[in-house]
Amino acid sequence: MTDVAIAPLAEAVDTAASKAEAIPQISETTEITPEQGYDIQAASILRRVERGEKRIGVKMGFTSRAKMVQMGISDMIWGRLTDGMIVEDGDSISMADYVHPRAEPEIAFLLNRPLEAPVTAAEAMAAVEAVAPAIEIIDSRYRDFKFSLADVVADNCSSSGIVVGAWQSVDADLTNLGMILEIDGRPRQIGSSAAILGNPARSLVAAARLSTAAGEPLEAGWIVMAGGAAGGAGGPRGGSRGRPAGSSWPAERRRPRRSRSATTSATRCSAWARSGSR
Secondary structure: OOOOOHHHHHHHHHHHHHHOOOEOOHHHOOOOOHHHHHHHHHHHHHHHHHOOOOEEEEEEEOOOHHHHHHHOOOOOEEEEEEHHHEOOOOOEEOHHHOOOOEEEEEEEEEEOOOEOOOOOHHHHHHOEEEEEEEEEEEOOOEHHHOOOHHHHHHOHHHEEEEEEOOEEOOOOOOOOOEEEEEEOOEEEEEEEHHHOOOOHHHHHHHHHHHHHHOOOOEOOOOEEEEEEOOOOEOOOOOOEEEEEEEEEEOOOOEOOOOOOOOOOOOEEEOOEEEEOOO
């Protein structure tokens, strides 16, 4: 493995994210491995923490078997979440704060206790206080949305923001929930939670395994974004409203524990659950 100066690359990625400026792929000028990509990611997130942001969880990526085959990999990737990435359900964001944002419908887990690998799916779900429909705002900071595996890992796996809907009790069957991503009231992506490794609980197990291996076991109160239930969709430059709707959720609704006002209006974001049988 070739030695790589991690700090300047982490600064470049962090600056690109904070200023919403596209940058060339790191791999165009510097050969990096996925492992070094994670080092760059960790260093860039540390810069955010040093500015006052707090870690609140992790996001999972490449949770579709088809995507893993496409990328030529055999495991998922993961990124780190901070409170600066939270967009309150129903609030607005400015498209100017992103390079080329897209929205993905997902499922979010809220942990009620620490979760350290190895764990089974049953043990992982026992650590879950609630689940919620969610949107992940993905936004690669690389020009033309093109990157290698190591590049995307360094860029926090393209994670830029999260919108979490009303928290639900965990007694629902999560294996095949219908997920609809609507923009301006029109369905743009339709999928199923089954696309997340066949069962989102498997993504939670993987999150525990990967974060533990990195020396950062999942903590109580953290959110785990399980991965996309359908492909991402980009909206027009104004007036869009993204809403992933998961059917067959319990009627009980709980508000998210954390909230953060979004920036100036351009795109409205709302994650909601539609109750009732499929």
